[in-house]
Amino acid sequence: MRKFVKNYLSYTVIGSLAIILTIMGAIGALPGTTLALLEQSAIAIVLAVSLNMVVGFLGELSLGHAGFMCIGAYVGGKLAVLLSSSLGGTNILTVILALIIGGLAAGLCGFIVGLPALRLRGDYLAIVTLAFGEIVKNIIENSEFFGSHTGLRTPDFTTNRSMRFMLFTIGAVVVLLTIFVIQNVIKSKHGRAITAIRDNEIAARATGINVTKYKLMGFVVSAVFAGLAGVLYSYSVQSIQAVTFDYNYSIEILVIVVLGGMTVNGSIISAVLITALNNILQTKLGGNIAVAKDLIYALVLILLVIYRNAPSLKTFREKYNLGNLWIKLIKPKNDPSKVGEDAVRWDVVPTKISMDEVLSTDVIIDTTGDNSADIGERGGNK
Amino acid sequence: MKFLETLINGFSIGGIYAMIALGYTMVYGIAKMLNFAHGDIIMVGAYVIILFLPINPVVSIIAAIVLCALLGITIEKIAYKPLRGASPLAVLITAIGVSYLLQSLAQIIFGPNPKSNNLFEKLFPKFLESHRGGIIAIGSFNIKLSTIITLACVALVMIGLTLFVKRTKIGRAMVAVSEDKGAAQLMGINVNKIIMITFAIGSALAALASTLMMLDGQTVNFTMGSLPGIKAFTAAVIGGIGSIPGAMLGGIVLGLIECFAQMAGLGDYAVAIEFSILIIVLLVKPTGILGKKRREKV
Amino acid sequence: MAKFIDNVKSFVNTKILKKSHKRENIESSYVLETKALGITFGGLKAAQNVNLKIKKNQIYGLIGPNGAGKTTVFNLLTGVYQPTDGEFFLNGENLTGLPQDKINHKGIARTFQNIRLFNNMTVVRNVMVGLANQPEFKCNLFESIFRLPRHFKVEKAMREKAKELLRIFDLEDERNNLACNLPYGKQRKLEIARALATNPKLLLLDEPAAGMNPHETEDLVNTIKIIREKFDMTILLIEHDMKFVSGLCDEITVLNFGTVLAEGDTKAALNNPEVIKAYIGG
Numbered sequence: 026m027r028k029f030v031k032n033y034l035s036y037t038v039i040g041s042l043a044i045i046l047t048i049m050g051a052i053g054a055l056p057g058t059t060l061a062l063l064e065q066s067a068i069a070i071v072l073a074v075s076l077n078m079v080v081g082f083l084g085e086l087s088l089g090h091a092g093f094m095c096i097g098a099y100v101g102g103k104l105a106v107l108l109s110s111s112l113g114g115t116n117i118l119t120v121i122l123a124l125i126i127g128g129l130a131a132g133l134c135g136f137i138v139g140l141p142a143l144r145l146r147g148d149y150l151a152i153v154t155l156a157f158g159e160i161v162k163n164i165i166e167n168s169e170f171f172g173s174h175t176g177l178r179t180p181d182f183t184t185n186r187s188m189r190f191m192l193f194t195i196g197a198v199v200v201l202l203t204i205f206v207i208q209n210v211i212k213s214k215h216g217r218a219i220t221a222i223r224d225n226e227i228a229a230r231a232t233g234i235n236v237t238k239y240k241l242m243g244f245v246v247s248a249v250f251a252g253l254a255g256v257l258y259s260y261s262v263q264s265i266q267a268v269t270f271d272y273n274y275s276i277e278i279l280v281i282v283v284l285g286g287m288t289v290n291g292s293i294i295s296a297v298l299i300t301a302l303n304n305i306l307q308t309k310l311g312g313n314i315a316v317a318k319d320l321i322y323a324l325v326l327i328l329l330v331i332y333r334n335a336p337s338l339k340t341f342r343e344k345y346n347l348g349n350l351w352i353k354l355i356k357p358k359n360d361p362s363k364v365g366e367d368a369v370r371w372d373v374v375p376t377k378i379s380m381d382e383v384l385s386t387d388v389i390i391d392t393t394g395d396n397s398a399d400i401g402e403r404g405g406n407k
Numbered sequence: 408m409k410f411l412e413t414l415i416n417g418f419s420i421g422g423i424y425a426m427i428a429l430g431y432t433m434v435y436g437i438a439k440m441l442n443f444a445h446g447d448i449i450m451v452g453a454y455v456i457i458l459f460l461p462i463n464p465v466v467s468i469i470a471a472i473v474l475c476a477l478l479g480i481t482i483e484k485i486a487y488k489p490l491r492g493a494s495p496l497a498v499l500i501t502a503i504g505v506s507y508l509l510q511s512l513a514q515i516i517f518g519p520n521p522k523s524n525n526l527f528e529k530l531f532p533k534f535l536e537s538h539r540g541g542i543i544a545i546g547s548f549n550i551k552l553s554t555i556i557t558l559a560c561v562a563l564v565m566i567g568l569t570l571f572v573k574r575t576k577i578g579r580a581m582v583a584v585s586e587d588k589g590a591a592q593l594m595g596i597n598v599n600k601i602i603m604i605t606f607a608i609g610s611a612l613a614a615l616a617s618t619l620m621m622l623d624g625q626t627v628n629f630t631m632g633s634l635p636g637i638k639a640f641t642a643a644v645i646g647g648i649g650s651i652p653g654a655m656l657g658g659i660v661l662g663l664i665e666c667f668a669q670m671a672g673l674g675d676y677a678v679a680i681e682f683s684i685l686i687i688v689l690l691v692k693p694t695g696i697l698g699k700k701r702r703e704k705v
Numbered sequence: 706m707a708k709f710i711d712n713v714k715s716f717v718n719t720k721i722l723k724k725s726h727k728r729e730n731i732e733s734s735y736v737l738e739t740k741a742l743g744i745t746f747g748g749l750k751a752a753q754n755v756n757l758k759i760k761k762n763q764i765y766g767l768i769g770p771n772g773a774g775k776t777t778v779f780n781l782l783t784g785v786y787q788p789t790d791g792e793f794f795l796n797g798e799n800l801t802g803l804p805q806d807k808i809n810h811k812g813i814a815r816t817f818q819n820i821r822l823f824n825n826m827t828v829v830r831n832v833m834v835g836l837a838n839q840p841e842f843k844c845n846l847f848e849s850i851f852r853l854p855r856h857f858k859v860e861k862a863m864r865e866k867a868k869e870l871l872r873i874f875d876l877e878d879e880r881n882n883l884a885c886n887l888p889y890g891k892q893r894k895l896e897i898a899r900a901l902a903t904n905p906k907l908l909l910l911d912e913p914a915a916g917m918n919p920h921e922t923e924d925l926v927n928t929i930k931i932i933r934e935k936f937d938m939t940i941l942l943i944e945h946d947m948k949f950v951s952g953l954c955d956e957i958t959v960l961n962f963g964t965v966l967a968e969g970d971t972k973a974a975l976n977n978p979e980v981i982k983a984y985i986g987g
Contacts, residue, residue, distance in 0.1 A: 086496075141690050148441060149693055152644050155637070156682035163678040206850050213849035213856060214837045214863070221823045221834045228821035231783055233809035233838045233903050242846065272637065276503055283500050319511035326504035327486055334497035335489040 036201060039293070043197030047190060060193060062304050064261040067196040068254050069296035071203045073281045074289055075250030078207055080279065081287030082216065083243040084223030085143075086151035088275045092158030093131040093248040095270035097255025099171050101127025102179040102265055109180045117191055124199065124256045131252020132245050134161075139244040143237065155272050166267040176266035179259045196257050203250050208289055210246060219243050280326065408547050413670045414663070419554045421662020422561030426616040427639030428646070428654035429568065430609030436585035436649035437605045440495065443502035444482060445613060446636015447509040448475050452614035453627040454517055457524060464529040471614040479610025480603050488599075513629040521628035526621045527553060553622040560619060564612065565655050572651060577604060585649065641685045647698025656696060660684075733797035736761050736939040737813075737907050742781055742791035743963075752777045752963045753790065757941075759907070759956075764933060764940045766954035766971065768947075770983060774963040775943045776818060779909050782941075783815050784808040795906060810838055812906035816896040816913065818943075824885035828876060828895055831884050832867040835902030842866075867902065873935065874898045874928065890921040894928065901936060908932070910942040914949050922946065926953055951975060959983070 046063060049055050072090060079087045101123040108119040142153045165171050172178070210216050218239045221229045230236055259265045285295030306318040332338060427449065434442045452471040459467030486505050490498050527541060534552060535541055541552045572578035583591040584601045592598050616635070625631065638661060646657025661681055668677045688695065731738075735758045743753035752774040759765045767775050780786045782793060784805040792801040800808050814835075823831050836842055844859040871877045874894040879887060884895060893913060900908055913929070914922045926949065932938050944950050950957060951971055958968040959980045967977040974980060 086499075142686070145689060145693055148648075149644075149689055152641070153686050153689055156641070156685050159637075160679045160682045160686075163676060163682075167675040209850045209852060210846070213846075214833070214842065214844060214859070215846055215849055217826070217830055217834050218837060220826055221831075224823035224825050225821045227785075228817065228823065229834070230805040231785075231809060231815050231817075231821075232835050232899060233806050233814075234834070235806045273633070280500060280503065283496065317511075317515065319507060320515060323504050323507035323511055327501055327508065330497050330501045330504065331486070331489050334493035336492045337489060 036204060039197070039204070040201060043194070043201070047194055047197070058308070060189065061261070062301065064193065064196055064257070065304065066297045066300045067200050068258050068261070069278075069281065069300045070200050070293050071250055071254040071257070072278045073285065073292040073296040074203050074207055075247045075254070076278050077282045077285070077287055077289060077292045078210075078243050078247040078250075080282050081292075082211055082219050082223065083240060084220075085146065085240075086148065086279075087154040087244075087247070088151045088272055088279065089138075089154030089156075089158035089161075090247075090251050090278050091270040091272070091274035092154070092161040093135060093251035094255035094258065094274075095158070095161050095165060095267060096134050097127040097131040097252025098259040098265050098270070099165055099177060099255075099267075100130040101252070101256030102177050102259035103171060105179050105260070106177070117195070120192070120195055120260065123260075124195070124253055127256035127259075128249045128252040131255065132249035135245040135248025136241065139241050139248075143240040143244060155275070158270065158272055158275055162267045162270055171267075174266075176264050177259070178264050179262075192257075192260055196261075199253050199257060203253070204289060204293070207246065207250070210242075211289070215239065215242065284326075284329070409670065412549065413666045415550060415554060415558070417663035417666035418659060419557040419561070419662070420665060421642075421659035422557055423616050423619050423658075424635065424639045424642045424661050425655045425658025426561060426564060426612050426619075427635055428643040428658045429564075429651065430612050431640050431643040432646075432648055432651060432654040433581075433605050433609050435643070436651075437581055438483075438487065438491075438602050439588075440487065440498045441502060441640075442609070443499065444505040444509060445609065446632035446634075446639070447506050447513075448479060448610045448613040448632065449617040449620070449635060450513060450627075450629060450632035451475060451478060451509060452617035453524075453621055453625075453631060454513060455614070456526060456618060456621060457517075457522055457627055460524070460526060460529060464526055467526075468618050471618060472611045475614035476607040476611040479606040479613075483603060483606040488602075510629050517629065519629065521626040521631075523626050524621050524624070526618070527624065530622075551623070553619075553624075556622060557619045560615065564615065568608075568651065577601070581605060638681065641681060644695055645685055645688050647695030650695070650697045653695055653697035728792075728799040728801060730799050731794055731797050733794055735759055735794075736763075736796055737782070737793065737941065738797075739782075739793040740791050742778070742788050742793055744777060744781055744786050744789045750963050752781065752960070755791070755958075755960070755965060757958060757968075759939055759941060761939055762933060762937060763955050764929065764942065764953055766950045766957035767941060767943045767960065768945070768950055768957055769960035769966070772962075773960040775960055776911060777963070778960070779815060779911055779943065782808075782909060783813055809903055809905070812904075813909065814900035814903045814905035814907075815909035816893075816900055816911055818911040818915065820889075820892050820896055822884040822892060822896060822899070824883065826884060827881050828884055828887065829864065829867050829871065829880035831895060831899050832870055832902045833863050835899040836863050836866055839904055870898050870902055873931065890917055890924070893917070893925070897928070897932070901932065901938075906939065908938050908940045910940060912943050912945065914944060914946050922949060929953060947975070 046055065072094065076087065076090045079085055104126050105119060105123045108122065112119065138157050142150060145153060167173055218234045221232065221234060222236055222239055226236060281295050281299050282292050285291030303318065427445070430445050431442065434440065452475045455471040455474050456467045459470045482505055486501050487498060490501060528535060531541065531552065542549050543552060572581060580591065580596045580601050583594065583596055584598055588598055639658065642657035642661045643654045645660060646653030646655070664681055664684060665677050668674060668680050673680065737757060737759040739755055739757045742755040744751050755778055767778060769775050777786065781788045784803055787802055792799055794800065795812055798811065800811055823834060842859050842863050844855050849856050868877055868880065871880055876891060876895060876898065879891065884892065887895060897910065914925055917925060929940065933940060954971045956969060957971050957974050959966040959974055961983045966983055967974045967980050
């Protein structure tokens with residue numbers, strides 16, 4: 026039973042929430058704004074969980090997640106437009122088809138970018154992904170086919186109540202699917218290979234792991250789900266514009282993932298919390314004070330990161346550990362030395378452009394150490 | 408003529424990118440962190456100029472440079488210094504937080520609408536009377552005065568900075584810290600001071616860059632630093648991050664690409680072209696054109 | 706600029722054209738046989754003309770002063786470096802030029818001088834990573850994602866197998882700890898266990914006793930002997946500790962400045978005047 030709870034908690038919670046909310050919506054108990062918020066949260070969850078595949082599990086920094094989302098949004102959105110004009114309407118099959126094609130398109134781009142780019146590590150990979158996102162944005166922005174600067178209008182789901190619920194249900198299913206797939210990949214031998222590469226790439230190679238294959242696998246899976254999030258987004262906003270998907274959006278997703286502690290469940294919670302807070306503060310504060318929300322967000326972000334990471338605050342943290350308090354409340358018997366399958370520390374993500382390991386494929390030629398015939402070392406040990 | 412004009416424009420825009428890229432590269436080389444907030448220092452510099460412009464244009468420029476240098480130091484002290492020795496990801500996220508903070512502060516104080524500026528008019532009122540739009544025409548060849556000033560400034564900064572790093576004690580200490588922080592400390596170099604100076608110089612250069620951008624008539628708003636910042640960052644990486652000549656080269660390469668793309672009628676795709684070149688350079692030589700490569704030992 | 710163009714050329718050659726050379730197998734009675742193996746780093750001969758012949762079930766030592774090129778030989782044998790000269794054969798199969806993971810699949814596993822574990826993973830998962838490539842634990846991505854019966858079967862079998870391996874190294878009780886929390890000696894053992902999990906024919910140990918106290922070293926000698934018997938393993942090891950080498954190795958090769966100084970029976974090789982000269986200096 027405990028094992029079941031541990032493994033299936035997130036599905037159970039989200040699944041039952043989705044069912045309850047759908048029923049509530051169907052009887053008209055939910056206002057439109059709440060529905061919009063729920064859709065936003067669903068998109069944020071899919072984005073965060075899929076980005077975590079790259080950041081938390083592959084240990085690489087990606088700043089181009091919005092680029093993959095952009096591809097999904099435009100490909101799926103365009104397909105939806107074409108289908109609805111040729112079929113004269115939108116039904117569930119067109120949505121599913123748009124999701125599949127959008128996700129596959131994003132995955133294909135992930136493959137094309139990942140194949141050469143994953144030779145790079147750390148910040149260099151981050152820069153290439155950032156560049157990719159900006160290239161996608163720039164090209165789509167100027168493409169007549171995708172509606173250039175005015176954006177792309179997608180079939181309107183908000184006017185028709187039953188359509189909107191269909192979209193909402195599909196969103197919930199996509200969220201569950203994302204969590205299901207990524208959780209299952211990570212808790213399998215493939216996931217172990219991916220986390221092994223993160224922890225020590227050189228050892229992973231020596232242990233027989235095909236590093237390129239697994240890195241690509243992680244990257245493509247992540248891109249596919251970003252694409253799905255994009256298709257959902259294109260349905261939920263009716264009009265998409267490429268400017269939305271700039272690197273700032275990628276960074277926002279990254280912040281969600283990092284604040285969530287780079288685990289699947291953490292990403293889900295942090296995605297919901299941050300989306301909800303953003304939304305509520307925006308509507309509650311209103312007007313000029315709404316920008317104060319960004320200020321508070323920035324301050325909280327800085328303080329939280331410093332509190333959690335500053336070496337000088339270590340003793341303070343250990344004394345009054347708020348994070349541990351949370352763990353103590355929900356899992357009283359938890360032994361800190363026994364860890365879950367997706368445990369990860371912040372420092373596994375190599376964000377500095379470490380000159381020593383930029384190129385993962387030929388880092389290792391060494392002319393200084395043990396291999397050099399240094400005359401001064403003659404007769405060194407013993 | 409068109410070609411020559413494009414070339415000169417490329418050098419001037421590239422020079423501005425190079426100036427910003429120097430800030431990224433120096434901070435990277437010495438503090439080993441990506442300062443994502445660097446682009447927003449440009450924006451702060453621009454608002455300082457707008458604030459002080461009614462008093463005197465020269466005063467406003469000096470105020471911008473000094474205040475930005477101070478801001479750089481303050482940010483380093485408050486946000487980055489406590490995290491020295493923490494995981495690089497934490498530092499990166501903090502830098503992102505600082506960037507958000509500066510942007511939202513600017514938005515609260517100055518409002519979201521872009522402000523036009525009249526720095527050029529205030530600085531050279533007489534010149535504008537004799538030359539329409541600040542353009543000097545030599546036959547069919549047109550050049551803006553602001554472009555000439557930019558080129559001169561960039562050349563001065565590059566020469567000055569190179570001399571500073573090569574000839575002065577502090578400059579050499581900077582090189583030492585970027586090579587090996589621990590060893591530099593053992594040699595009696597005050598690493599904290601060097602990092603502080605690096606942030607001050609980088610931020611001052613960003614303020615200078617924003618002055619040059621405003622001379623060219625750039626409007627000021629709270630996100631104005633993002634795109635030049637990210638492009639300068641690209642320039643720093645193309646040239647080889649951590650390398651000062653690399654940042655200069657990268658900036659100019661980027662400026663030339665941008666202007667020639669515009670000349671070829673591909674102005675809309677300038678961003679895509681620039682970033683594609685970045686990707687190609689990185690894939691072929693991951694440390695950038697002038698970057699150094701070190702290897703990991705097995 | 707010229708350097709940049711060189712980089713472009715080498716990129717095209719290695720990454721796009723994927724130049725590789727032909728590999729011919731030989732008849733060999735040795736588990737590992739190297740023929741004039743060597744590598745040059747821009748004029749520096751880090752290892753040259755290394756001819757090793759290691760028989761089945763042997764414990765073979767590779768010794769030499771610092772900078773003699775021992776780890777380079779290991780790096781050549783595991784594909785970390787591509788040799789510039791010579792070839793090497795595992796049971797007669799030519800493995801020269803294969804990528805690291807392929808060489809591991811063919812049957813060469815190694816440990817590292819500075820321990821390289823998967824630090825953020827538990828001990829048992831470290832070993833399971835090593836097991837993943839064995840044919841009996843085959844399970845594709847689709848089966849894993851949709852949790853088909855084979856996934857559960859394979860996972861369970863792998864976990865049992867990993868526990869079994871850990872039991873031999875006396876690490877079973879630590880299996881749910883993070884690898885980085887283990888004490889030094891146990892980390893060394895775990896690294897060996899992980900290498901063994903890949904089911905190698907030849908095990909390379911890079912300074913296994915480095916940094917260990919005499920008690921731990923003694924324990925390690927026993928462990929290595931147990932490995933040889935239990936797994937019918939052939940072992941090639943690098944070591945500085947002469948007592949360790951003479952107590953354990955059947956045969957050794959002594960390297961200095963990248964070249965072979967002496968080889969053969971341990972006692973005889975260690976008493977070779979050239980070897981003594983190289984170690985004591987002269």
